[in-house]
Amino acid sequence: MKRNPALASVLQRLAPGRLSRSGFLGQDERSLEEIVAADLADLDAAGVGVAQIADLLDELHQRADEGMEAPQDACGGRATVEIIEAMGRIPCPFACGFRTHKAVVHARAGTVDILFTPLHAHLIREHGFFQGRGSDFRLEPRDLVALYVACKS
Ligand SMILES: [Zn+2]
16 A cells, blocks of 8 residues: 655654654554544534634633743633743644744643643644544543633633
């Protein structure tokens, strides 16, 4: 079976030690296409779009950035966000030219308590990619939907 050469290089960049120490795929044994399709289907079943999730993550990240590593209220007090780590910059592993700074944002709203990075909004919006199961920064669509509901409804 022939592999798409562009996909092969994306898979190399998603592997541990290239752009991130632990990689983006974790122990997930599904193909990249299967991972993306399953997560997008979960989001679709909840009636929430990638743009809504990505916009929310961008909003929470921006608000967290204003806090200078102290907790900040976001979404009119429905959420609390805090930058807990920031260093350097990271390019999108899909090699689309996007770069953002490396940071970890802690967001809490309702029963949801998650960590995300500034790269997540881009990965979800542009690539439908929530990272593989078992990767350090995988985001479960159901948690993002719960975050969205807690912040926006
Ligand atoms: Zn990209």
